[in-house]
Amino acid sequence: MDWQKIALILWFIFVQSLFAGEKLPKDVSVETLLKRGFSPKLVAIWKQKTQGTREDFFLWKRNLRGKEASLVAKLWKEEALSYPPAKQRLGKAEGNRNQSMANRTSDPGSLSPDPFLGEYWFVGLSHQNLDVQYLPREEKNHSAISLGGFQKGQRFVFEKRDDEFLYGLDLVKNSYRLTSGNRYKPIPHFYFAKDPNFYSQMDRPNSPLPQPLQSSHFFGSQFPMEGKHLEFGIYSAPGFSAYPGIYYVSPNKSYSGVWSPGENKSSFFINDFFDLQNGGKHRVQSESIFHPKESVGFFYSKSEMNDSSIFFDSTLYRDSPLLYGNLSIGENRPEIPQTLGYMRGSYKHLLGGETLSSMDGHRYERGVSGFFPLFVSDLGNIIYRYREYNESGNYNFNEIGRAIFYEWRKDRTVCSVGFESRDLGGQWEGKIAIPIYLGQLLELSAILREGNLKTRAWFENWTYASDFNINLTDREEIIKIKYVSHFLSLNVSYSEKENMPAPIVFINFQFLHLFEI
Incomplete structure (x- = not known):
């Protein structure tokens, strides 16, 4: 298979991936978490972290170990979760104003959801x-x-x-x-x-x-x-x-x-x-x-x-x-x-x-x-x-x-x-x-x-x-x-x-x- 075919296949995968993951972590119900095997303690921590900042949530997620890390990773994948920055969830007028400011102060890559925070x-x-x-x-x-x-x-x-x-x-x-x-x-x-x-x-x-x-x-x-x-x-x-x-x-x-x-x-x-x-x-x-x-x-x-x-x-x-x-x-x-x-x-x-x-x-x-x-x-x-x-x-x-x-x-x-x-x-x-x-x-x-x-x-x-x-x-x-x-x-x-x-x-x-x- 030559480079052109490989590039075409990977481009198709890339385009598909742009539309994956529209559900927020805070939208997952307690019943769903318990059915997935979460302990009551882990459910409480999950709900607490989803009410905080996005950075704190992913820092907590990265530091999980053992069974808890496996449960969270499996839930993230099967529920197709995503956690875009707060800028994307603002009202249109406020979002446009903040996006304009960010455009003028940083590179465009900083405006999009960071795809490199999960496993x-x-x-x-x-x-x-x-x-x-x-x-x-x-x-x-x-x-x-x-x-x-x-x-x-x-x-x-x-x-x-x-x-x-x-x-x-x-x-x-x-x-x-x-x-x-x-x-x-x-x-x-x-x-x-x-x-x-x-x-x-x-x-x-x-x-x-x-x-x-x-x-x-x-x-x-x-x-x-x-x-x-x-x-x-x-x-x-x-x-x-x-x-x-x-x-x-x-x-x-x-x-x-x-x-x-x-x-x-x-x-x-x-x-x-x-x-x-x-x-x-x-x-x-x-x-x-x-x-x-x-x-x-x-x-x-x-x-x-x-x-x-x-x-x-x-x-x-x-x-x-x-x-x-x-x-x-x-x-x-x-x-x-x-x-x-x-x-x-x-x-x-x-x-x-x-x-x-x-x-x-x-x-x-x-x-x-x-x-x-x-x-x-x-x-x-x-x-x-x-x-x-x-x-x-x-x-x-x-x-x-x-x-x-x-x-x-x-x-x-x-x-x-x-x-x-x-x-x-x-x-x-x-x-x-x-x-x-x-x-x-x-x-x-x-x-x-x-x-x-x-x-x-x-x-x-x-x-x-x-x-x-x-x-x-x-x-x-x-x-x-x-x-x-x-x-x-x-x-x-x-x-x-x-x-x-x-x-x-x-x-x-x-x-x-x-x-x-």
Whole structure:
């Protein structure tokens, strides 16, 4: 059976699973619980937990052992129970308001019911193809299949990546935690010891398929703190550092870090949100690797003021192809380390400005931009943009860009298309982002450059892990399509580079299916 048939069968299973489980735990009657073999004590605890928060209920469910765990798991499966977040059970007006706020402060995956809280078996597939001339065949195609499960608080996986057979364990006993192998780690980093030939679009909280790793091992202890756990321990990951080190994870996993004292190498992760009431809402995301020889990483911040009418974005990163392996071509990463800073401020996305500065080897680029509306309506807005481009190192060239755009925005949904005229040519730009359903997002971004442009385009690399990212590109044409959900992702990238006879096509397909028990 070929890959296409397997993908078709799994897609059918996935679609069926979307409509499974509509009954809430609190809807199960006492008579039903007793008939299922629940003791009066277990019935009382069940009813008590179903009146509390969803997180507390699943924490209690995961910690059950023995006969009680079997009874609850059997009831969950046979009654086809589900426990969506409170947002989905609110009235329409209140639900829309809270969903809108959540859309602006977190990734779409956090809005849907977490499918990774019960016990389950799972199967995962991924296939990647990079069609580019002069690249060896073994570097163009990468495939993987994973089998594993989550039972009694323990995660495990066995997988085959290309020709390698690998494993992953995530074991918790009392207050101790051990992770070992090529898949699991207690820290939520993406950069740390990543497998350069693979990445996971399923990397969400509690997911059975987080970012694929090179071989790594963690052992630590969890300390209760305000209903959550602070974690501290030791690790070994030769792909990150030749020397072992220590790691730390904050109770809400918004902050974590690793440090290898033997090599003086460290990595830090931040993903936090602050609601200062009258001071606005603020989101901070950052990940970095610090080393005396080369440091890389990014910092992103987003602020919303005055009832989400004033927006500020800023990002600063130092990129390197060493982080991405073969993805550097398919994902439009720089071929040499690049340092870039960007800031943007706007009023209702209608009136505002931008500034960008980039150091790429011996090439230095900077620019400023301003935009304002020509026409505003409920059906969309017409935006005029004025931008100055400055380049030194290659051409020592300055030019002006004048653009007209049509834009329509509502919460996280964005539709924008327009043309920018420059001194030596022009470029078409377009982007679309559509949250199809809770936890599912469709993205399309494209750029088409014409003429003899000597400065690069500011291209928005949208990602599911962070709200926004921007890069510079001199490619004549780029088209990116991305669909992501908890269980399926498809990434397609087509680009043409100047002085290259053939285009570059990158395709990545990932699939995950759970079998609840």
